[in-house]
Amino acid sequence: MAAHPCVPDVDRRAADGPDGAGGDQSRISDPSAGGATVTLILDIYARVSRLGDDRQRSTTGQVEDCEARVGERGAEVGEVHIDSGRSAWNPRVRRPDWERLMTRLETGATGGVVVFDMARFSRRPIEGERLILAAERGLVVLDSEGEYDLTTANGRKAFRDQLNAAAYESDRLSTRIKRGKRLKARRGESNHTHRPFGFEPDGLTVREEEAAVLREMVRRVLTGENQDHIVIDLNQRGVTTSTGGEWSRESLKQLLLRPRNAGRVDHLGEVVGEMPGEPIIDVDTWERLTALFAARRRGRPNSETYLCSGLVFCGYCHTALTGRPRKYLRPYPDGEVRR
Template identity: 30%
Template sequence: MVAADPTLKCVVCYARISFDGRVKDAHGVEDQHRDMTGNAKKFNWLVVYRYTDNDKSASKETVVRDDFEQLLSDLTVGTTPEGYPIHGVMAANDDRLYRRPSDWERYLKAFSAHEDRVYHDSNGIQDLYAEGFEIKGLVGVAMSLSETRKKQRRTRNSHRSRALRGQPVAAWRPFGWQDDKITLDPVESRAIRQAVDDVLAGASISEITRRWKEAGYLTSRGNLFQYQSVKQVLINPRLCGYRELKGELVRDGDDQPIVGTWEAIITPKKWYAITAKIRERGHGSGLPRGGLVHKYLLTGIMRCGNVLEDGTTCNNKMTGVKANDWLKYRHGYLCKKTVDGGCNRTYKRGDKTDEYIERLVIAKLKAEAEAAREEVPEWSRADDLERAVQSRKALEQRWQKGEIDDEAFFRNLPPLETRIKELRADQAHHLALKAEAEAAREDVTASWGDKTLTQKRTAIKKVLHAVIAVPGGKGNKAFDVELLKPVWRSGG
């Protein structure tokens, strides 16, 4: 076609939109391409390739626009991936292509790598080769960037103002609430409440994730829950009516957390407890915990008590194994093979072993629950926190009145901020202890049957170091609890 008509211009179109809305149907970029195709026909240009970056910002440095990068590469080479020549570029507007000076410079360099190209946007046909156009483009980018930052600042201020008034600001319906973001969804809120109680009782987030997937729960964006999305739901201060901005609770003039207008799912005390519990589990690793789920109750807790030929005790961790089909029970516990460091000499029937250890642990937990019935004393550092907050407020007032200069203000502010942060962390820890003390008063016997395997293992490991299993000798002998020796943790 080009050979037949040397005046034919083969152009490429670039479309981009920062936010594709909730439905994610790409209608915005499709509209841009349709308009550009219509304009190309007016100039008798042939569209040979379409580049699209949907739902991607051009003003954020962390966002990689794959098709924009491909466009720059193809402009430099001079052809599309299929080999068509590129005689020009079309865009709905110049800010679809670039919003940062560095992107403008890269685009102009790639565009001008070949001569006689055309460029068209909402301002019509532009001559990018004209003298001074590079400076003109930079001025346009600067104005666009300034407007973007103004919008971002207005958005941040609006979010904070609404947060201070206790109004919901989420763009999406939060899981657990109805579309008004205020009224609780009865099914989802009940699932959250149960998950919080289960995690506080020892369940892993992996278990909660699996349970929510099996129940068919979806995130507010219509996706199946994953480990991280479940974790974010459970540590969101919205659950207890609080609001968080940049990792800090939004507080009023008296330094008290502002309570939102939406219905709360759990109490603040429980939120502090669940947050402390989850962060405690993930401390230092940065990786999701709870991925390894055992099939048998006492795997790794049982240890072999067989005395070896040299007089030492095997002490290897025993593993749960499936029992032979002809036996009346389904599993047992076996010391590992010699190649794995064990002696392979000790075996215990699984069902009766589990039943005996569970009975001992329940009795132990009931005794601890009785001891925990006394209320945790009130936090003793409330006055220290109040004084620190008032000191910060007084410092800010003196600065606002001009009684102290900037240097003195910013020199004295960090120690006060650090002090307040440490005291608040201690207060949160104390509230978590109170919540755990309240949870310890539950009827252990009644609740034990409802616990998951992981919860039971967590409870067992809380009171037991190990269970030493002594061999019963050769032959098929009756199950003997005397050959199971629990090693209690201190105080047991």
């Protein structure tokens, strides 16, 4: 891979001297300039998994430490990349600044990267292999404690060991969290992230004004009223979800089928305990609801009119595209409700 003209391949012999030791490590050899040396440019990467978590060093503190590290090396700071509130362990989480950093490393736009520690860079060994491949041209990789020479077997081993240790730590934490959630569920305690509709923030105390609305929803569905009519009515009345959003068919269905309504606690789809106190609806009513939804025909076959309905997604908001216009949904900018 050709290096960026402003940040050439690192020639460690030129930087360290003919014996491979000492010399000016802030300079690197530029093959395109007949071996002349230029200032080493290093990017900085900082990350925190959760915003407002005082147990983690802030991204501001990480960047300050990395800038000091770059100064110790006698190099110049290239670009600073920060991913706030982004997990490096969950493969479903996208880290935009990490991807931008890797693009710069792989194209030779920077001479290397500095991180506070390798767990900030990644907790997935497969992502570390991507950096190792990019470092074949001689990238500089630094953390707050040392340097990883990814052009040598020992350097690659030390780097992989750090990422494997970070991945192991995350795996153990995930296991403990899952075990703790299951134990809480068996004790009848709540594992919710957002306040459940019909309950106070503790997830146990019933919020009566919302509970009354929930009972109304149950009654209307069991008497055969169309779900679209219920959704339209709730939104027109200004009744919002627990997060302040508008109702939809899916959010209405999820609420009605929630075991918590009948005083049951579920974990990963399995009922594992019962909540203290009186439930919002009785178990028989909840079971009638679940049987009603289970008996309904799932979806509709594709048709020539609505080809690919539910199979393609909006490239902007990633919502599944459907071919069933509904009056309560927002129209297209030109006022039409179908395409």
